[in-house]
Amino acid sequence: MSNKPTIHDIAKALRIDSSTVSRALNDSPRVTKATKVRVLSKAQELGYQRNMLASNLRKNITNTIGVVVPRISRHFFSSAIQGIEETAYLAGYNVIICQSLEQLEREKKIVDGLVANRVDGLLISVSMETLNYDHLENLKNSRIPVIFFDRHCDISGFSNVLIDDFKGGFDATEHLILQGCKHIVHLSGPQELEIYKNRFEGYKAALKQYGIIYYEEYVNSSRLMEQDGYISMQKLLTKNIPIDGVFAANDLSAIGAMKYVKEQHIKIPETIAFVGFSNEPVSEIIEPSLTTIDQSGFEIGKVATQLVLKHIVSKDWAQPEHTILIDAHLIERNSSKK
Amino acid sequence: MSNKPTIHDIAKALRIDSSTVSRALNDSPRVTKATKVRVLSKAQELGYQRNMLASNLRKNITNTIGVVVPRISRHFFSSAIQGIEETAYLAGYNVIICQSLEQLEREKKIVDGLVANRVDGLLISVSMETLNYDHLENLKNSRIPVIFFDRHCDISGFSNVLIDDFKGGFDATEHLILQGCKHIVHLSGPQELEIYKNRFEGYKAALKQYGIIYYEEYVNSSRLMEQDGYISMQKLLTKNIPIDGVFAANDLSAIGAMKYVKEQHIKIPETIAFVGFSNEPVSEIIEPSLTTIDQSGFEIGKVATQLVLKHIVSKDWAQPEHTILIDAHLIERNSSKK
């Protein structure tokens, strides 16, 4: 029947003022040690728990960072969240995780909701549907620091923390070249997405640097699901290209492509070597295990959080925007060992 | 400089009272349509966004459900979260997702934090370290409805939504028997955990029902990582048991076991058939694809949410505790097709 105890209940029980109770609970120097002890023990006794809604309302600060990702189940994002949480907790901040499920409508609602709940900062990785940026532009008047990570969008005024996809694409391709591959095809993704464009550019740059001619028909774009990789590989092989290496823009499509190749009784990596991108957990388990580019989700999450925290404490909303690139590392496995 | 606009700003601009603004924004019948329009357009103009902290404080309701899981990256949990979110959003509730990372300390902090933020209900899947239940017992005085799902703990007064692990273990084993297996070994997990005990019991029950003798040395317990499965299989095979079927208590260990078997050039499924448990995404991708028990995370999330919502709206904290079992379904793939 009686509701949760408040500082007033503690105050009444001890015949002191609620402001003193509040200060005692916050360990203010304006309160004697003796009363602090009395307050604390009474709080314990009553099972008091601070009402954060009231506290945050008054202080106009929530000590909370909102995070918006397409899907928490994707390995890259869940490790990014790991990095975000670690960093935030160390700084005394809480984290609210939300997933847009790649839907623009949902992303809008989530962002509005987080703002309405007065998060102190926002970390956003936009959905694949996010081609209209109105809801993000709006954030500028809300005085909430916003950092985009991994999937950004081209709006001025916001900082970004991104994977160096160009270098990743370069390294992947270079690795195949150093393994002796001469005819390397590339399974690419939707070219509207910055990340796939950059991986593609990295591929071309590596070829160029090693004096290998780039052929347009060596490249096949798709949505990069497993099935897409399977079909792409089928297409490429029927072109009668003497393929000896495949760089896929993500692991899933690499796995699909490998499946087709294995069905054709072509040897991996002896005849055709494979490199993927993202280092999904499955890539270590399949056979042969897949060489890939590890995008450290943890690292990107950590850096993005540090950046947003800097903005929050500086209280300077006119922070100069800037973009931080995070390195992606090659992980050599069996699919490319010639 | 000027802070975010409030209802008072709207009120002042329109020379009306803030209570009227509040009612207008909430579409109360006590306000004329005309003023509603004026308020709404002014709100839009000023870029007003309701302060949920204030609203929730006043209403003593947050329309939010807190969710605590060990890891969001585990497929089962992320699909459970999917089910929770869908169901909650349909009912107009928000969801706060937190992960304990299997750590008791973290779980404690999370639960306290959620209570301090006055969530209306809690859905908890406890960590592996949660053998002390004090922080959960405390929840009883907080008058917040709590439902345990999947991983529960034996405390009276809370309801549970669980996977029917016994039936899952039974079905998996029965499937192998029906495929003609006569010597089925079982890779089991830590016996302190209810779920593994139940899967084991299901295994024994199926053997019994089909008149197959149960041998203790056919069972090997471990922590069920991939490596564990590999080692367990090695041990079992060197015992010179004529194994023709393996029921693993999770997919990862099944995959490890299959790896060893493949290395020994034993044919799967012809010589030894495999069934796992959990239906991890990887199980569909590996070769041969793994027959497994699908624990519908989505379903369990949905049911748990419906239950907690029922408790919330009924406002009856003395709801009788009860346990709902969710069916787990066999998914037949290539690893068991004889």
Next chain:
DNA sequence: TAACAAAATCCAATCGATTGTATTTCGATT
């Protein structure tokens, strides 16, 4: 013991929205 500074505590306003009650406004009726 009176005086005074410092320490401890209390008072009261505030954060922004909600809500029961009181008041005003308006139109209809006589």
Next chain:
DNA sequence: AATCGAAATACAATCGATTGGATTTTGTTA
């Protein structure tokens, strides 16, 4: 035009914690 009732709006208290300033208590010194 006076009266009445209903509709619309205004007033004021409230949710629980925080915080600057006022007041009281305490301890020290003359």
